[in-house]
Amino acid sequence: MVRELTCIVCPKGCPLRVELEDGVVKSVTGHTCPRGLQYANDECIHPMRTVTSTVLAKDGRVIPVKTDRTIPKEKMFECMELINATVIELPVTVGQVLLSDILGTGANLVATANADESL
């Protein structure tokens, strides 16, 4: 089986061609860097994504957040539920961990902006 993918690792968006046999990657073409090769493998075996969103702070503001590494694609909405149920204390700084090891993925939820206690 052949899968055609668009690499999402960087803005180049290389068109990838992956040959699969019984769910095992046999060959990858079209990538222009090692990360593209890795992406092609992951995408066919176990697609991963970064989630970005906002969390509610106690004072009612929303603070931007991200998962600090990719998580399994199928867990994105479960991750959103967790994010939506979270209320954080201020202040926060960029990179501060707000939730650890989300859904057992090993990824943390971190703040992506600074926010003081109140404006």
Place this chain on the structure above:
Amino acid sequence: MTYDVAVIGAGVVGGMIARELSSYKLNLCILEKAHDVAMGASSANSAIVHAGFDAKEGSLKALLNVQGSEMMAKTCQELGVKYKNNGSLVIGFNEEDMETIRSLYTRGVTNGVKGLEILDSDALHALEPNVSKNATCALYAPTGSIVCPYELTIASVGNAMDNGASLLLDFAVSAIEEDADAFTLKAEDGRTVKAKYIINAAGLYADAIAEMVGDTSFQIHARRGEYVLLDKESGNLIKSTIFRTPSKMGKGILVSPTVDGNLITGPTSVDIGEKENKATTPDGLAHVMRETRENVDGVMYNQTITSFCGLRAVGSTGDFIINMPRDRFVNVAGIESPGLSSAPAIAKYVVELLKKAEMPLEKDPTFSPLRAPMHAFREAGIEEKNEIIKKDPAYGRIICRCETVTEGEILAAIRQNPKPRDLDGVKRRTRAQMGRCQGGFCSPYIVELLAQEMQVPYESVTKFGGDSYINVGKTKGVD
């Protein structure tokens, strides 16, 4: 409480009448079915003060147009409303047009329009180089002017309120009952108002209101007019208002600068059965653009700011319908073009009508015809601006970048009669959101200011009342 007078309809006609009546010792209310004033024909028309050569000799339209046009400069000055005497031209392309222009000239002279001149091609193009080279002749009316219709409406209602009038919004009159000395006006939502006199300035619905008191002598139908408004970069293409010579095909599309420096083109003219259809159509917009290009060279429609459709209230008699079909009830109906031009004169005319009907009217010595200009800050010099900013720092913070409108101006507008309660209301009063980005940058801030001032939740702020909400709720913390 029983009001002396209830004015139904807060358009430019209702507003000017209310203002005129507020100069008398009267207890006055204005009833408006929409979420704000100036929401009907006064929100979307050509913004022209016609010279008065168009209306048939001897008609009420002719009389009130010429009078209103002469009163307009002073009225605008008192109300702090932008007004510009830019002159108007009716341009013609052939001998048939020339004949029409001659008859318009004669009609204008009969109607009492001052300064009319017939121009040949050279004189026309010397005055307006961008008028189509194919135009061969023109009627020039130096008294033709421009004004912003909703600004005039807002200011006249505001001035009436400053002089004691009450404004009831979202008040759609659904029934009128009468006892010995007063009418009871019922709203769709169950509210009632008692008033001794009623002024029916209900625009498209004036026939329905008249019918509530048994007057079925006229009908009103809607005439759609689509417009395309262009960026200020196009505003200098012409100085005067350019009309096409009217023909069997109708009055044609006009091209005019606006008092705010934009270029307005339109309207189409299509009679329709229903009274609410304000949707623009591909054919209508194409028609406006096509005919505009025939009349004026160099109009760039890639500089379009917005397109819209207005509904004009056309009466079944062919003339303005201003009468008292019964005691203590005045119709001011069928006020189509030149309604805006006539509005100040209509107000005087209505008061005279009431006087003739022996309504007790005593001048109120406390009445002030003046209203602070809504655009004072924008026109002030640097030093004057800095004085204002020192007193109120909000005037130093620009909210709308495209039209450079400050937080101070927006807050002042939100606090001034008649108070806006939605985004479009702030737009019509301050021009914030009216520029090139159409509120893309500033509307989230204006929603915040409105929510704060009205002390309501952010998500309950609307674009123009009703279900025209901006946001459906919070993203977080809902469950």
Place this chain on the structure above:
Amino acid sequence: MKQIDLVIVGGGPAGMSAAVAAYDNGIKNILILERDSHLGGILQQCIHNGFGLHRFGEELTGPEYAWRYEQQVYERNIPYLLNTMVLDISPEKVVTATNSEEGVFQIQAKAVILAMGCRERSKGALNIAGTRPSGIFSAGTAQKYVNLKGYMPGKNVVILGSGDIGLIMARRMTLEGAKVHAVCELMPYSGGLARNIEQCLNDFGIPLRLSHTVVEIHGKQRLEGVTIAKVDENRRPIPETREYIPCDTLLLSVGLIPENELSKTAGVPLDRVTSGAVVDQDRQTSVEGIFACGNVLHVHDLVDYVSEEAEIAGKSAVAYIQGITAERTDIPLSTDGKIRYTVPQRITQKKDVTVFFRVADVYRNVTIRVSDGDRVIYSKKKLKVAPGEMESITLRPDQFADAKALSFALEVK
């Protein structure tokens, strides 16, 4: 009047990067004027990831990318004023601005860098027929509501235009609980990055309707639906293909326009294609001492390139103030239409020049060719070029030294 060496109009990625570059190259008397209440510009609302791979070798979100530059500004103590709107720039470089603390004030600058960014094309410019209900937003306005204010503009969404902001918002709205029914694109190809189509649409099963547009808007108060239609090769809607989609929200992602109102007050001539200033390799405009960089100059796909360009402007402004220049020349750059524009539009000094350009359509197996009359001075093959992706080549002075004019052409096999 206050005297300042370098005034930078705009504290977004372009303004901050230009300021840091200017500072590091020897001009310390700098002032950044920012109209919003924070540095970072529009990046603050771009909370998605995908920024900084070129610049920092890692994937950052918009606010994180901004923070990297904010820190550089703070470390150097480069002065900046927030909530400060520039009202006018004169050709003599007198900058008039206003804020709450100082009122309206004027500064005489030795050099000015324009870094005002861009705005979204609005609904008005599209002239879509129909009613005028609430619920129609530019994608960036919706992004501000969702990401900064924490409010949902709607629940059932159609997006017109497949620019990157539209694609990003399709994913954001979906993750926050809305249903995105379709993304319509007038052109037969998307204007957004291929990876955004993959991760913002395909990941969520959102259909991309190429060669489709919105032809009518429905709903009296809140938006109730839109009619879409397929367009023919001349981009005219085909009536038989009309299709009604119920929705309460229409997002528009139909193009970005550099915000050059201030540039015009300074008398800066603009390029008709880019809507930004005509500049030389230093990003100096035709008005001496006034430079431009970032999205106010031409719309970039990646903020990384904005930072890079702003550094050029920052350094060059310093050279201008200090009176340093390479050997002068004056070579205009022209394009063949397949290449829509170049930045810079002219070369005025003999030094290495990186020329950025965009193509008009999707082309495969192309040769990019730069010629001086009949003489080809540079050529390069590429497998694929697309309007959504900016290309660049670098020319050395020995390649263009005696050229009269350079024409940029795309040869398609």
